[in-house]
Amino acid sequence: AAGAPAAGAAADPVAPAKQQGQISVDRTQDLYWQTFPQDFDRVLVSRDQTASGRREYKRVAKSRMPVVFEKLKPDSIFDPRDAWAKEKEARIVKEKGDQKAAEQAEAEERAAKAAAKGGKGKKPKAAKESKSEQMKRENTERMERELVKSDEQFLDNAAKAAKSKDNIAAVLKVKPKTPYGKLRQLLLILSTAMEIGDLPTTFEVLWALEASKAFSSAMEEVEAKQDAKEDKKVSR
Numbered sequence: 001a002a003g004a005p006a007a008g009a010a011a012d013p014v015a016p017a018k019q020q021g022q023i024s025v026d027r028t029q030d031l032y033w034q035t036f037p038q039d040f041d042r043v044l045v046s047r048d049q050t051a052s053g054r055r056e057y058k059r060v061a062k063s064r065m066p067v068v069f070e071k072l073k074p075d076s077i078f079d080p081r082d083a084w085a086k087e088k089e090a091r092i093v094k095e096k097g098d099q100k101a102a103e104q105a106e107a108e109e110r111a112a113k114a115a116a117k118g119g120k121g122k123k124p125k126a127a128k129e130s131k132s133e134q135m136k137r138e139n140t141e142r143m144e145r146e147l148v149k150s151d152e153q154f155l156d157n158a159a160k161a162a163k164s165k166d167n168i169a170a171v172l173k174v175k176p177k178t179p180y181g182k183l184r185q186l187l188l189i190l191s192t193a194m195e196i197g198d199l200p201t202t203f204e205v206l207w208a209l210e211a212s213k214a215f216s217s218a219m220e221e222v223e224a225k226q227d228a229k230e231d232k233k234v235s236r
């Protein structure tokens with residue numbers, strides 16, 4: 001029995017050489033625990049539980065596997081089902097928006113062709129906004145601007161007041177009320193995480209930005225402006 005490991009270690013010299021980093025099937029000792037992780041404690045046993053009738057210390061093994069599993073747990077809980085539900089909803093909304101835009105473009109194209117032929121197909125005029133609707137719209141826009149300004153002030157004050165290492169925790173305590181505020185919060189966390197070299201937080205924020213509708217809308221606006229600038233250069 002003592003010579004079995006030596007015999008197993010001395011593999012067949014005729015066997016072909018394995019590539020570096022490749023796990024051999026006939027050597028499985030590297031895939032399992034060599035010694036079971038455990039600690040030993042001294043436990044005092046009462047008189048009525050010993051054969052000698054005296055109190056004695058007993059050596060009891062205590063498994064360390066709970067500690068091992070505790071260290072192997074992920075830093076954050078991620079449920080792909082929630083992410084997929086949001087992604088599915090976003091795709092449905094986008095498909096409906098694309099379909100509506102395509103129908104509107106088709107209607108405009110038909111109206112333009114009819115106008116070019118001299119027919120009666122004129123572009124429908126937009127309905128004139130009443131004063132009450134205009135006041136409601138202006139009040140809504142004003143309230144949104146005030147909420148955005150409030151979110152921006154709270155986030156900036158939290159970021160400035162905290163130290164660099166506590167910056168993320170301080171910014172996370174702020175509860176933004178607008179999509180712009182939530183986007184700014186993510187960008188502040190991303191900036192701090194990149195400065196201190198916190199890679200897990202950096203990747204999590206990047207994934208959150210990728211799923212953010214406000215970020216996607218902002219990127220589309222930036223790309224549209226860049227395309228317009230390039231078109232002007234080409235036309236010149």
